[in-house]
Amino acid sequence: MFRLQETRIDAVTLARELAQSGAGAGVTFEGWVRDHNDGRRVLRLDYQAYAPLAQSEGENILAEARARFAILEARCVHRVGTLQIGDLAVWVGVSAAHRDAAFAACRHVIDEVKRRVPIWKNEHYADGESGWLHPDGSAVKAN
Amino acid sequence: MFRLQETRIDAVTLARELAQSGAGAGVTFEGWVRDHNDGRRVLRLDYQAYAPLAQSEGENILAEARARFAILEARCVHRVGTLQIGDLAVWVGVSAAHRDAAFAACRHVIDEVKRRVPIWKNEHYADGESGWLHPDGSAVKAN
Amino acid sequence: MSYCVLYFASLRDRAGTDAEQVDSTAVDARGLYAELRARHGFGMTEDRLRVAINGAFAPWQQPLRDGDEVVFIPPVSGG
Amino acid sequence: MSYCVLYFASLRDRAGTDAEQVDSTAVDARGLYAELRARHGFGMTEDRLRVAINGAFAPWQQPLRDGDEVVFIPPVSGG
Numbered sequence: 075m076f077r078l079q080e081t082r083i084d085a086v087t088l089a090r091e092l093a094q095s096g097a098g099a100g101v102t103f104e105g106w107v108r109d110h111n112d113g114r115r116v117l118r119l120d121y122q123a124y125a126p127l128a129q130s131e132g133e134n135i136l137a138e139a140r141a142r143f144a145i146l147e148a149r150c151v152h153r154v155g156t157l158q159i160g161d162l163a164v165w166v167g168v169s170a171a172h173r174d175a176a177f178a179a180c181r182h183v184i185d186e187v188k189r190r191v192p193i194w195k196n197e198h199y200a201d202g203e204s205g206w207l208h209p210d211g212s213a214v215k216a217n
Numbered sequence: 218m219f220r221l222q223e224t225r226i227d228a229v230t231l232a233r234e235l236a237q238s239g240a241g242a243g244v245t246f247e248g249w250v251r252d253h254n255d256g257r258r259v260l261r262l263d264y265q266a267y268a269p270l271a272q273s274e275g276e277n278i279l280a281e282a283r284a285r286f287a288i289l290e291a292r293c294v295h296r297v298g299t300l301q302i303g304d305l306a307v308w309v310g311v312s313a314a315h316r317d318a319a320f321a322a323c324r325h326v327i328d329e330v331k332r333r334v335p336i337w338k339n340e341h342y343a344d345g346e347s348g349w350l351h352p353d354g355s356a357v358k359a360n
Numbered sequence: 361m362s363y364c365v366l367y368f369a370s371l372r373d374r375a376g377t378d379a380e381q382v383d384s385t386a387v388d389a390r391g392l393y394a395e396l397r398a399r400h401g402f403g404m405t406e407d408r409l410r411v412a413i414n415g416a417f418a419p420w421q422q423p424l425r426d427g428d429e430v431v432f433i434p435p436v437s438g439g
Numbered sequence: 440m441s442y443c444v445l446y447f448a449s450l451r452d453r454a455g456t457d458a459e460q461v462d463s464t465a466v467d468a469r470g471l472y473a474e475l476r477a478r479h480g481f482g483m484t485e486d487r488l489r490v491a492i493n494g495a496f497a498p499w500q501q502p503l504r505d506g507d508e509v510v511f512i513p514p515v516s517g518g
Contacts, residue, residue, distance in 0.1 A: 098250075195437040267491065
């Protein structure tokens, strides 16, 4: 299950859905809005997504994780819209019989989501500037 | 914070305590009681601990994790007593600015807890047998 | 031919719109981007972008058909 | 001398108690375990155990003092 949503991510409910009687290990990753990035003070941020492609690419990543690792469940929810410091931006949860697979799959999912899913982050800084982050090294305020 | 407890582990409250404004990543590990182990059907299990040494060894592990990885918080709670299938037996939570450190530290803590902390698991099987697990290969029902 | 182009992130800011209908003689995304880059002054070169056609990643040289939805995907930064 | 020995897991089951006061001439944990192994019929050899004295891991040859709390730690299986 991959989902984009504009409302608060309910990690408690999501985590509960991972549990199964055959599962011995659950690993979750939560990505929160940090108050700083690259030495600059961040006030809030906006996420934009190309929703249909983000959805299908997110589902692809979860399917790959299930094919590649001995896991039972893999889920990911990503916020879009405006977020404040401390808000949960992305949640990944994986359950498995054993912890090796759960850790590896959880890490794989968040890495691939950050690498491939068409979602963009616009950070608003304390100095009044803002800019879309294009993590291959393009400058903030790239055009 | 390392803690042994006989009552249900409240993962929700524990996870909430990890959050900080400088934290961008939170990784949790949950170890649940599985309904099977080594091909045998498990009904329930008991955990016994040598509490004072478990406590100090658990604290040592968390201190090592903080020294070795760029993390903000690392916490672990382990149940003792009788647990049912699906019960949360151990919870590890780590927060950090970045996910590399959070994943590595969380993995390190659960691995070391399983390796070093004097806690023992007695599995009760569907066939009526039971036995302490001594994971270096000693037989179930070892004396 | 007429294409529906969607813009995201810095391309959206630069274009000043999230979508536009583009009448163009370009036959693939490469030609279309060159045209739009000149029109809007996008700084990003083609090698930094990926292309999606009708909601799926596609090669730059895939022939476009009338009515296609075309999206130029800047480096992503989710998570 | 008198030691307080605590038992856990399979050693507790075998000894039939979680703790006992042991009067012994053993001067270290190695000697004490040999004595208790003979008494209770523990199957586990010394190389599979660790020793804790007064709540801290300790070497087998550390001299024991009267009143010490001694624990033989079977391979752990928490988590």
